[in-house]
Amino acid sequence: MCYIKDLYKYEGEEVTIKGWVYNRRSSGKIVFLLIRDGTGIVQVVVSQGKVSEDVFGLCDTIPYESSVIITGRAYKDERAPGGYELSFENIVVVSFAEDYPISLKEHGIEFLMERRHLWLRSRKPLAVMRIRSTCIKAICDFFDSKGFVRLDAPLLTPSACESTTTLFEVPYFDTKAYLSQSGQLYMEAGCMALGRVYCFGPSFRAEKSKTRRHLTEFWQVEPEVAYATLEDVMKLAEGLVEYIVASVLDKNSLELEILERDTKLLKKIKNPFGSITYTEAVNLVDMDWGGDFGAPEETKLSNMFEKPILVTGYPHEIKAFYMKRNPQDDRIALNFDMLAPEGYGEIIGGGQREDDLAKLEERIDEYNLPRKHYEWYLDLRRYGTCPHAGFGLGLERTVAWICGVHHVRETIPFPRTIDRIYP
RNA sequence: UCCCCGGUGGCUCAAUGGUAGAGCGGGUGGCUGUUAACCACUAGGUUGGGGGUUCGAGUCCCUCCCGGGGAGCCA
Numbered sequence: 001m002c003y004i005k006d007l008y009k010y011e012g013e014e015v016t017i018k019g020w021v022y023n024r025r026s027s028g029k030i031v032f033l034l035i036r037d038g039t040g041i042v043q044v045v046v047s048q049g050k051v052s053e054d055v056f057g058l059c060d061t062i063p064y065e066s067s068v069i070i071t072g073r074a075y076k077d078e079r080a081p082g083g084y085e086l087s088f089e090n091i092v093v094v095s096f097a098e099d100y101p102i103s104l105k106e107h108g109i110e111f112l113m114e115r116r117h118l119w120l121r122s123r124k125p126l127a128v129m130r131i132r133s134t135c136i137k138a139i140c141d142f143f144d145s146k147g148f149v150r151l152d153a154p155l156l157t158p159s160a161c162e163s164t165t166t167l168f169e170v171p172y173f174d175t176k177a178y179l180s181q182s183g184q185l186y187m188e189a190g191c192m193a194l195g196r197v198y199c200f201g202p203s204f205r206a207e208k209s210k211t212r213r214h215l216t217e218f219w220q221v222e223p224e225v226a227y228a229t230l231e232d233v234m235k236l237a238e239g240l241v242e243y244i245v246a247s248v249l250d251k252n253s254l255e256l257e258i259l260e261r262d263t264k265l266l267k268k269i270k271n272p273f274g275s276i277t278y279t280e281a282v283n284l285v286d287m288d289w290g291g292d293f294g295a296p297e298e299t300k301l302s303n304m305f306e307k308p309i310l311v312t313g314y315p316h317e318i319k320a321f322y323m324k325r326n327p328q329d330d331r332i333a334l335n336f337d338m339l340a341p342e343g344y345g346e347i348i349g350g351g352q353r354e355d356d357l358a359k360l361e362e363r364i365d366e367y368n369l370p371r372k373h374y375e376w377y378l379d380l381r382r383y384g385t386c387p388h389a390g391f392g393l394g395l396e397r398t399v400a401w402i403c404g405v406h407h408v409r410e411t412i413p414f415p416r417t418i419d420r421i422y423p
Numbered sequence: 424u425c426c427c428c429g430g431u432g433g434c435u436c437a438a439u440g441g442u443a444g445a446g447c448g449g450g451u452g453g454c455u456g457u458u459a460a461c462c463a464c465u466a467g468g469u470u471g472g473g474g475g476u477u478c479g480a481g482u483c484c485c486u487c488c489c490g491g492g493g494a495g496c497c498a
Contacts, residue, residue: 027461028454047455064448081458099433104459105447106435110490166496182498207496208424220498295494337498349498394498408498419490 004040007084010074014089017042020121021066021097023104024059031059033088034081035070036121043080044072046088059091065121067094116414117423127255128411131248132399136200138247139221139393142240143198148223151190151197153183155204159373166205168216179204182392185322185377187224188353191388192380198223208418211295212407213345215396217416224390230334230352233389234310237338237348238271240393241308245269248402261404265342268306275310278332292318298345305341312336321363324352324387336391344401350391357381 002015019037026032029048034041046059062068072086102118112119119125143150156170156177168179183199190197200221207214223240225233245266248256256263282289284304285297292314293301301309316325316333323333335351354360360381364374399411409415414423 023459025457025460026454027457030455030457032457032460034458043458045456049455077456079456079458099449101433101448103434103448108435108491111434203498205497209494209496210491211493211495211497214497218498292496294496346498392498397498 004035004037004042004082006039007042007074007086008076011076011084012074014071014073015086016069016071017086018069018094019067021062021064021068023064024062026060031056033059033062033070035068038126040082041123042082043085044070044088045085051088055091058093059088062093063097064100065097065118067097068092069094113409113415113420114422120413123258125410127252127258128399128403128405129413130255131252131259131403132395132411134248134251135244135395135399135402138244139200139240139395141247142243143196143221143223146196146236148196148198149190149194151187151194151199152201153180153186153199153222155180155202159370166207168204168206181205182220183222184224184390184392187222187390188322188377188388189380191224191226191390192384192386196223196225210418212400212409213295213397215408215412215415215417218408218412219395220392221395222390222392224388226388227386228352228389229387230312230336230389233350233352233391234275234312234336237310237336237350237391237393238273238308241273241338241347241398242269242271244398245402256403259403259405261402265306266402269308273307273310273338274305275312275336277312278314281311290315290317295345298339299343302339302341302345303343305339308338308340308347310336310338319351321367321369322353322360324354334389338393340397340401342401342404344397346394347397347401348391348393350389352387352389355381355385355387357385 002010002017004017004019007015017035017037019035021033022036022041023034024032031046033044033046035044046056048056069092070086070088071090072088074084074086076083077085101115102112102122120129140150156172157180158177166181170177170179181203183201187197187199198221201219202217203220204217206216223236225236249263249266279289281293281301285293285300287297301311312335313326313332314335315331316323319333319335323335326332326334333351335349337346338348339345340347354363357378360378364371396408396411400408403411405411409417
């Protein structure tokens with residue numbers, strides 16, 4: 001048993017691969033079987049005369065995606081896609097597939113999404129999923145190397161973290177619970193216990209968004225650091241993104257090639273990224289001070305820079321209640337967003353948290369939030385409060401940018417959107 | 424929720440208001456090195472549902488359903 005990605009180690013030897021029929025071509029007395037096994041695709045050459053008529057006929061007609069165990073001799077050949085191929089010795093058909101609906105030709109997105117469970121087997125989704133996996137590992141390695149403790153937040157929560165209108169409600173015995181839209185408040189508790197913590201998992205938002213940047217279930221990583229300022233976590237965010245991109249460039253060159261990603265642009269992603277204030281950004285895109293950037297403005301901003309750009313100091317009205325305000329200018333928050341280049345837009349949002357009990361109580365009232373649900377959170381200001389800051393990075397948006405795919409739905413195995421919860 | 428676009432064989436798409444077609448996929452046959460192989464033949468359709476205009480509707484009108492793109496909101 002050998003994986004296709006390791007074939008080069010077995011040149012001249014007889015090997016057995018277990019996989020599926022990806023494609024097949026024949027030309028009279030020779031059949032080419034393309035077999036995939038999850039690690040790669042290899043071409044198997046079956047010559048008439050070397051095998052029985054029955055076996056030759058079987059190879060010539062076996063349906064796509066049938067599961068097969070093939071034995072053959074590995075050798076190098078310039079003509080083979082991938083550089084190595086197998087000269088056929090034996091085949092065991094584990095299962096004959098029915099007519100496979102997904103061809104190598106074009107399909108519409110609806111057709112593919114309806115068959116996401118099968119579409120995952122295709123070249124492009126495979127490449128994206130491998131890169132997603134690399135990103136996840138890079139994120140964990142990065143925080144681990146910095147001495148962070150992974151402290152996962154609950155997914156069932158008693159109340160809103162941010163706005164109450166975007167929560168999925170679920171029955172919880174005799175009461176109601178909500179699916180978490182962010183682990184941040186819990187990370188604030190965590191950093192007061194462990195100093196530097198992060199959580200990594202799914203978040204849920206019942207936003208009725210229909211855009212290429214939105215999913216109702218998405219993954220985010222949320223670090224939170226005690227005694228950190230806005231500047232500290234901005235540096236942390238830059239380091240994280242630089243590390244993720246470098247990891248993908250290092251481990252996934254083949255996948256980036258399959259995706260036809262221009263790696264020259266990714267190779268430029270080095271610290272420092274650079275930052276501008278909200279006010280400067282507003283002037284750059286020619287809009288009025290006070291509002292949040294719409295998608296067109298965000299895309300415009302994101303296209304102005306080769307590297308991700310950090311935008312700081314938004315008006316506090318358009319940010320969450322827990323954001324600390326700038327002591328020099330009460331109108332603006334001590335926050336930042338990181339916008340990815342090439343039009344991909346916001347991948348990170350974060351900032352310094354309000355650490356003063358009285359001010360936080362005031363904000364909770366201002367935002368009309370139910371005080372009793374936040375008593376535990378206010379405790380963090382009663383018992384040893386200190387400056388602290390953190391951020392959240394959206395995994396799917398980051399993967400979409402790195403892969404150069406247009407829509408975030410292609411960067412998660414089974415996307416959940418406003419009008420799709422199947423398969 | 425709002426705006427725009429679309430729904431035709433299994434798939435991707437054609438078709439001035441006038442005989443519903445092509446490529447791919449399926450089937451059959453051919454071809455000893457194919458690269459989304461190619462060539463020939465062949466099967467396959469209540470044009471999303473309902474209503475209307477018309478001698479005649481895939482095409483025009485109304486309505487509903489479904490999908491796509493975008494907005495708002497956000498990671």
